[in-house]
Amino acid sequence: MKIKLEQQWIEKLLGWPESGMGYQRVDLRLADGREVKDVPVFNAEEVEVPDEFAGVSIKDIQLHAA
Amino acid sequence: MLKLASNHADYLLSQPESGMGYQLVEVTFRSDKRPEAVIYEAKGVQATVPVARTQQAVVYNAELLLLDREQPLLKQAAYGSLLESAKNSAEWISELRFLPDARPSRQTAMAMESSGKYGKTTGPAKDAPPEKTKDGEVFKRFSAYSNDRRVTADGGLLPGTYATTEEDAKNVKTGKEAVARYALPNPTPASYVFTIRPHTDTVIQYGIVQPAYGQLGGGVEVIFTVGTQRNTVTGPLKIPDE
Numbered sequence: 001m002k003i004k005l006e007q008q009w010i011e012k013l014l015g016w017p018e019s020g021m022g023y024q025r026v027d028l029r030l031a032d033g034r035e036v037k038d039v040p041v042f043n044a045e046e047v048e049v050p051d052e053f054a055g056v057s058i059k060d061i062q063l064h065a066a
Numbered sequence: 067m068l069k070l071a072s073n074h075a076d077y078l079l080s081q082p083e084s085g086m087g088y089q090l091v092e093v094t095f096r097s098d099k100r101p102e103a104v105i106y107e108a109k110g111v112q113a114t115v116p117v118a119r120t121q122q123a124v125v126y127n128a129e130l131l132l133l134d135r136e137q138p139l140l141k142q143a144a145y146g147s148l149l150e151s152a153k154n155s156a157e158w159i160s161e162l163r164f165l166p167d168a169r170p171s172r173q174t175a176m177a178m179e180s181s182g183k184y185g186k187t188t189g190p191a192k193d194a195p196p197e198k199t200k201d202g203e204v205f206k207r208f209s210a211y212s213n214d215r216r217v218t219a220d221g222g223l224l225p226g227t228y229a230t231t232e233e234d235a236k237n238v239k240t241g242k243e244a245v246a247r248y249a250l251p252n253p254t255p256a257s258y259v260f261t262i263r264p265h266t267d268t269v270i271q272y273g274i275v276q277p278a279y280g281q282l283g284g285g286v287e288v289i290f291t292v293g294t295q296r297n298t299v300t301g302p303l304k305i306p307d308e
């Protein structure tokens with residue numbers, strides 16, 4: 001499922017290079033303490049995560065180190 | 067396969083190129099070393115064969131030396147990974163001599179033709195050395211979004227933005243074809259096409275899209291390492307989704 005990102009994350013992502021045309025691969029740290037590694041963000045505004053993460057809020061985003 | 071030490075690199079930088087991005091040289095190995103050519107390289111695993119102590123070789127970008135026997139490596143591995151696994155020339159070479167009148171051997175010429183200079187057409191763009199755009203070069207960017215956020219308000223591209231060459235884009239007629247050719251993880255058709263006309267000498271890296279996300283890839287990809295100037299991006303033009 002895709003989650004729309006808040007403006008603060010969009011601005012952070014736009015400061016980083018892409019991983020391919022139109023997307024970046026990132027690691028997410030969630031407010032509940034869980035981490036999601038190496039997921040794609042499209043157009044710096046939508047992140048694709050497994051359905052089990054529906055409704056969670058994001059505490060931090062980092063560009064995934066290849 | 068050797069990474070040139072600074073004294074060797076400085077020497078070659080003082081000499082003219084033999085062709086765009088490469089120089090033909092004669093290399094003599096140190097007498098205390100067993101000269102060898104790498105004929106296979108993958109993830110740090112190498113196969114080698116012994117060679118004569120004095121050899122003709124090609125140096126790419128004044129940094130990576132490949133013997134004639136090693137030229138096919140350019141088709142097997144990305145330039146960046148070859149450079150990473152190459153040994154330091156200072157420990158292996160007793161003499162390096164630029165050959166001003168030499169021509170590439172048949173094997174070298176074939177490897178260059180099929181792989182592109184310094185392997186740029188075999189590996190991903192992120193592993194390729196930075197180059198500069200030429201006068202009049204045009205690029206295309208396929209996006210699933212008409213409001214592509216990598217395009218700045220003043221009509222440039224942000225640093226680290228990907229695109230493809232105008233020539234490669236001619237292979238793509240629909241947004242779904244773009245998803246396949248550029249191995250995009252977003253299955254939404256990339257049907258919005260932006261045109262990029264960067265200034266001459268804009269920093270760029272060229273490569274080939276690797277298979278990923280169940281897509282074949284195979285298209286040309288470029289990275290505008292430091293972005294592009296204002297008013298260099300137009301569009302988007304909408305192409306059919308499928």
